Amino acid sequence: MTGTGRLLRLVLRRDRWIMPLWIFGFGILPYVYIAGFETLFATAQERVDYARVSAANTGFIALYGPLHGDSLGELAVWRGGFVPLMIGLAALLTVVRHTRADEESGRTELVRATVVGRYAQLAAALIATAGASLLMGLVVAGTMIGAGQPVAGSIALGVVFMLSGWMFAGVGAIAAQLTSSARSARTLGVVALGVSFVLRLGGDVSDDREFLAWLSPIGWVHRVFPYGENNGGPAVLALVFAIVTVGVSAYLLAHRDMGAGLLASRLGPATAAASLGSPLALAWRLHRGLLFGWTAGFAALGLVFGGVGSSVVQLAADSGGVDEVFSRIGGSGAVTDAYFATTAAVCGLIAACYAVQAALRMRDEEQSGHAEAVLSTSVGRFTWGASHLIFALLGPAVALLAQGLLAGVVHGTVGPVLAASLAQLPAVWVLAGVTMLLVGTWPKMASLAWGAIAACVLLLLVGSLLEFDQWVLDLSPFTHVPHLPGGTFTPLPLVLLTAVAAAFGGVGLLALRRRDVPR
Amino acid sequence: MTEAIDVEGLVKRFGAVTALDQLDLRVRTGEVHGFLGPNGAGKTTTIRVLLGLMRADGGTARLLGGDPWADATALHRRLAYVPGDVTFWPQLTGGEVIDLLGRLRGGLDPKRRDALIERFELDPRKKGRTYSKGNRQKVALVAALSSDVELLVLDEPTSGLDPLMEEVFREVILEEKRRGDRTVLLSSHILSEVEALCDRLTIIRAGRAVETGTLADLRHLTRTTIRAELTGPVNGLASITGVHGLTSEDGRVAFDVDADALEPALKTLVAAGVRSLISQPPSLEELFLRHYTKSEK
Ligand SMILES: Nc1ncnc2c1ncn2[C@@H]1O[C@H](COP(=O)(O)OP(=O)(O)OP(=O)(O)O)[C@@H](O)[C@H]1O
């Protein structure tokens, strides 16, 4: 552990911009929901009605988690049901970035050769992430108490946020030990996150399978019910999980060599297959893992969302009082439509993450020196860039197709559900185009594309609630996607979005031809 | 076309840093040209400009008779490049990388490829990440050398190779040289390698060529060390311009002498009567050290 202090400072320095962003971004989100709901509901009765409808709507439960009460605090916590997932993601990416990614790039070797203990790097990454999560928890508790919410509930919510970070910091630490590349470590971590979400969802939507949610760290987080029951049990479980994962990662670290993972690599072919001889073939080899992984994930989402969709209507029919509320907003058909429109929007945003990730591969290739090797052969910049961009455009299309198709088949109405998913594509392409534009014109800042996605997510989560001006909402391409199923379909916005995406992508590719590589 | 590479007054800036400052470089067709300079002198940058990866801010560059920026893809069919910092895709094996790069370049000779893999004792079945530094370098070398091209651009191609493999590399380059029609631009920090392989060389410092010519030309520019035992007293040696660091003791003298002052210095010694004489030609190391450490301008 010698040298942990110095490495910790290094971690904090490298993350001095990004860390405050997620600490405060997630930290003030519950407060934002409180503020939004306060203006949304004119009377307490309206709020109670809203809570009653929501608590009985399986679709909402699937997306946001279970809802037990109708107080302002409980509603805010419930609507922020995605936030623990996002905190988990931030935490695990931070840990991987400062452990496996460094080790892969050889920086660790430099550091470990100095007077630094074996565990120092892992310890520094974990302490930084745990500290950031703690700070985020304090921000949550502070802002919520400041907003006049009950003290016990606010502290419980702060603890929930903090533990979400701690648990997935541990998961990230284990993933970093198991794999030998940062990319596979991230993938493993995200898969763990996805599995926890799906288990949670599966357990929450049906009473006789609730045990599923108890198998999931995300499920525990939802079972604390801040401002309601303020359960300590699930929180203790989460804390134990965090401690165990960290312990396991330290054990794994002690039992492997530097640079190696525990999942060993195998030998491959001595010559290239005849097909591996073009930039596109190379791009296929580099992107296919991503494509298969994302498509499998989207297929799973499709099955889950489709399966849950069928019970939305059933549940509505079962509970008489709720039915009346439903009919006020357009009948049970409208509820199903709203549900599938929401899931499609969520899938669209996730697909945009895939698009950005795939387009940023180009930047990885440039920074690792691989691009230099390819561009010194008779492959031109345009061809090279396009060979990657095509996967950023078609990959999300395949993923959304899989999701929409499976959701539709499971639900029993393929057309409208599939159309809702595919309608997201032009907006997804805009983000791929933005990424290409950045890679071409401002490569050092290419990862700003993630910021663009974060902005879209934020606008979707709180934009309408906080009654932002329309022009602000219009900045997100997802604002322009027709509300399907249920809404009226107009092709014009989709055509325009596609044109914008094409313009961004085209300018990016042309700019790539004119600049230095690597830059 | 007798010049494979013709660079004149090349300027390249990175923000405030001027990496290349009026650089001149001429490489004749069929020669092995050494490209030397201290770290950060601008070797890699020059090579990237020559490959059309970077655009120059000033000066002219011609490569195989074409414009390296505008005609990049066409020119790249006729050359092969070993980058200074070699890393390959973790998903691909060494063998796949060799074949892929060869095909992207426009084709490779499978027989030559196999022969090179054998000579470099490379296991082509390993995946990118699992190669050691030296073995990654071998993959890059085999990939470049397997194609039948006019020009090889090698940026520190032997960094990380063990002495045995370094020897194999030299043999291969000497074979290429014997064919007479392949041009090689070899950036290197290994002086014995440059001495063994290069016909001519260019030394750059701070983005400028400070010396260019054959090894013999360059040697000529430097000092020979003379040690002599004399039978009688010697006069006037110190006053010859070009004699440096003279020491004398009990009839033994030692000094360094510039090439043009060699004759008068020797005449003076002979006049005094020589019992024994040792003359040491300038070592390459000294030559470089002088160029590398010379103060600005
Ligand atoms: N992409 C870049 N951005 C900014 N500065 C750069 C860039 N590439 C090179 N430089 C700078 O240009 C100068 C020349 O670098 P270059 O890599 O060409 O040196 P070199 O002669 O190859 O050195 P070495 O022997 O260490 O390989 C250095 O000062 C370097 O810092």
Ligand SMILES: [Mg+2]
């Ligand atoms: Mg270099």
